[in-house]
Amino acid sequence: MFSDKASFSICPPFVTLFHWDLPQELEDQYRGFLSPLIINDYRDYVELCFKEFGDLVKYWLTANEPFSFADGGYDGGFVGNFAPYRCSPWANCPQGNSATEPYIVAHHILLCHAEAVKIYREKFQATQKGEIGIALVTHWFVPYSKSIADVRAARRVTDFIFGWFADPVVYGDYPKVMRSILGNRLPNFTDDQRKILKGSFDFLGVNYYTGNYASNSPSNAINVSSNTDYMASLTTSKNGVPIGQPTGVGAFFVYPEGLHKLLVYVKETYNNPTIYITENGIGDSNNVTREESITDPQRIDFYNRHLEAVREAIGEGVKVKGFLAWSFLDCFEWNSGYTMRFGLCHVDFQHNLTRTVKNSGIWFKNGLQNK
Template identity: 65%
Template sequence: ITPFVTLFHWDLPQALEDEYRGFLSPLIVDDYLDFVELCFKNFGDRVKNWITFNEPFVFTNGGYDGGFLGTLAPGRCSLWGNSPQGDAVKEPYFVAHHILISHAAAVKLYRTKYKPTQKGQIGITIVTHWFVPYSNSRLDVIAAQRALDFVFGWFIHPVVYGEYPKTMRPIAGSRLPRFTTEQSALLKGSYDFIGLNYYTGNYAAHILTRNGNVSSTSDQMVRLSTDINGVQIGDPTGVSIFYSYPKGLHDLLVYTKEKYNNPPIYITENGLGDENNDTMEHLTQDPQRIDFYNRHLHAIRKAIAEGVNVKGFIAWSFLDNFEWASGYTQRFGLVYVDYKNGLKRIPKKSALWFKKCIQKIK
């Protein structure tokens, strides 16, 4: 087993939230560096693949915006989001800014102090949907690109080019912080690989003004949907907002190649969830998961044939687990976990298929 270790997956120490509001403050950078150095020092002899942050968009949007993802810790938003604290107009941009600076500082530390002897690599994992124009109109085409910039580009553009996407500043204005010359230089090229988490696609339609209250989400000026005239973008899954859309993964990979200098890419999450409302016998017979992986792996194979530098694929997930805000209500695993019987593990049909698939590729 080759470990890929994520250094921050939304688990901010409460003490730092209480002391200076965590990632809202630039003070977080030094404390984050102390933590990652402890990890490099103690585990770097065995861990050769480091991920600085997992899905910073979800942490930022869900914790400080209250956008389409709802509210995650620390639960800051604005009064219109039933939050007594917070400011969804500005805070998401500050948090993302400090995450990016922390990421760049961690990469510099690893590259200068640990990589020469430990011989590992370091990157960041970014999540996005693929956004398809709702119509062929020029405005909807631009809207789909704008949505991608505000979700995906917000984080990948700085680590590749040292600056935010050009579409963001005319909309966010002074709310979007600026990198210093030194920070920009530190960010530019601050990755050995890019991790991509992908689950679904959306249709994106242009709207004339911000949809509702001002926030980093409404700044997109996009109406997202999953159907056109009742026809869904893909097959439904056990997660209401996710539809199986493998073409989106292919298009995202090709886009990343062409827009961001064809970086080494690991698919760090991709998978299908079931509602945990059926019997073990039924949930372990999962043809829909086999179909999902089969189609998405073929989409990746097509992208590789077109020159995309995909280095690996990690299924989400190996085991059924605690699915964050959804708790135990969803099952993404290739292996069934019996929560009522000593956490017994039972391989699903998809696990056996996945094993054969890997053996065939080898």
């Protein structure tokens, strides 16, 4: 694939350097991202990628959804359980610490990111003329009520999920609210680390799928976890009414207003950075017929409404430069396996992986041609 320069000129790829696929050898040697030793190995890895593929790749992502990796792999709460399946014993994991390990892992991912950007800028960017950033995920959190406590809770969750990574790469340190709540459980950056972190991106990638209501909730002093540290209770409905239209993914509801509000929030909070929407999509359960899957009006409606939300944000001065649909085709959806379908193309997993463009794929193509 990397030798096909002609196709790359037509559709420039966004290449993710780390999407949770930690080499088992590094996990066995020093427990992967729990150790600062990962930073040097990651530096060597990305430098090799820049050297070998940089003439073809114009958009690099140092990591995809570091929150999901740190939370899912080392606490197993907000996004579900991912490898290496660590958390506190009270959460039924054989090993781990939900109160500290997510923050250690995230800290090392951020330092890996900063080193990758530093290397790219110093050795490759001038000649390869590409851009480098990081893809961050969050839901949009709506205060459950108009109370000051709930308004603050919604902002606090955003800081703990999105700001956890956005603040360091923009400003060089974690959000103040995280420092205040976590104390010595949150690692510190050295002065030199802050310097290379601050401004370590050409663009921010934003992954968005859904919204939640957030209400203030006291912390649990007994079972301490990164998923309770933000002291908020999250729900997808209010007074029995869901926040949006249900989807095939139980936790995801169609809420395009959240994407618009998130983009404006990023503009206002992080000095109006260049943004690429690096994931946005809707999942179907895999219990429908092939014909029903290919005829997918809900996906067309989803993208129509979310692209309109992006258009509105651009009209308000948000610098969105691109939009990537999740996903091009039905694929293996992490802990959901093949039970969820997010693709614009249907894949027949039972018969030779035959691909068929869905109606949404045709709609998307026509929209791009008529832009």
